[in-house]
Amino acid sequence: MTELSSTRAHRVDRYLVEVLVGEDAALDAAVADQKVAGMPDIEVAPTGGKLLHVLARAIGARRVLEIGTLGGYSTIWLARAVGQGGHVVTIEAEPDNAQVARRSIDRAGVGEQVEIRVGRGADVLRTLVGDDPFDLVFIDADKESNTLYLDFAARLGRPGTLVVLDNVVRDGRIVDKDDHDSQIVGVRAGLAMLRDDPRFEATALQTLDAKGWDGIAIAIVVDPGAADDRTHAGG
Ligand code: DHB
Numbered sequence: 092m093t094e095l096s097s098t099r100a101h102r103v104d105r106y107l108v109e110v111l112v113g114e115d116a117a118l119d120a121a122v123a124d125q126k127v128a129g130m131p132d133i134e135v136a137p138t139g140g141k142l143l144h145v146l147a148r149a150i151g152a153r154r155v156l157e158i159g160t161l162g163g164y165s166t167i168w169l170a171r172a173v174g175q176g177g178h179v180v181t182i183e184a185e186p187d188n189a190q191v192a193r194r195s196i197d198r199a200g201v202g203e204q205v206e207i208r209v210g211r212g213a214d215v216l217r218t219l220v221g222d223d224p225f226d227l228v229f230i231d232a233d234k235e236s237n238t239l240y241l242d243f244a245a246r247l248g249r250p251g252t253l254v255v256l257d258n259v260v261r262d263g264r265i266v267d268k269d270d271h272d273s274q275i276v277g278v279r280a281g282l283a284m285l286r287d288d289p290r291f292e293a294t295a296l297q298t299l300d301a302k303g304w305d306g307i308a309i310a311i312v313v314d315p316g317a318a319d320d321r322t323h324a325g326g
């Protein structure tokens with residue numbers, strides 16, 4: 092087997108972006124404004140953003156919840172997927188970030204679809220209980236709170252809701268037993284919850300893209316009461 096080379100992997104990523112994502116003025120402007128505002132460049136990679144978009148369209152998502160807006164990059168990808176009558180609720184803890192994101196989202200032409208809720212995830216999420224269920228939940232915020240966010244994803248979703256959890260590999264650090272960094276601990280706890288909590292059925296993929304080596308977990312919310320003989324089938 093060919094040795095994995097990060098140089099070649101990055102060339103491959105650039106190639107895939109060139110072939111399948113292409114140039115996008117509104118998204119480029121969102122990233123540029125995010126940088127000018129001093130936010131870290133930790134938005135999802137172009138292929139990751141488009142993956143969210145494709146997944147949202149595949150399931151016909153009309154109501155999307157995003158936890159962690161940052162500069163609005165992934166928000167724009169998601170908002171483009173929900174269509175005219177669709178709705179994206181995105182939660183951002185930093186008011187300054189939210190302001191930058193608002194401008195970028197409006198400039199991208201999807202302002203009508205996006206509601207930015209400023210506040211700490213836990214506080215805002217509580218206010219959403221009882222609303223219509225979300226079809227897709229994208230979790231991309233402080234990793235320490237992954238289990239709390241997953242719990243809300245299940246509560247604010249319905250059976251079939253798609254949940255995407257970002258940054259589950261972190262340069263492979265999740266398997267370093269001596270790594271007790273709070274974010275890494277939060278990532279492991281999130282993955283363990285996806286395994287143990289009967290409300291989820293999940294898998295994960297490693298990614299090697301413009302953001303380096305990381306990964307996403309992809310889960311569906313299931314009805315824990317419903318018998319499903321596909322569960323743990325095979326093997
Ligand atoms: C970090 C957070 C992210 O959501 C991400 O995609 C990459 C990095 C971070 O906190 O370092």
Ligand code: MG
Pocket residue numbers: 133134135231232257258
């Ligand atoms: Mg992320």
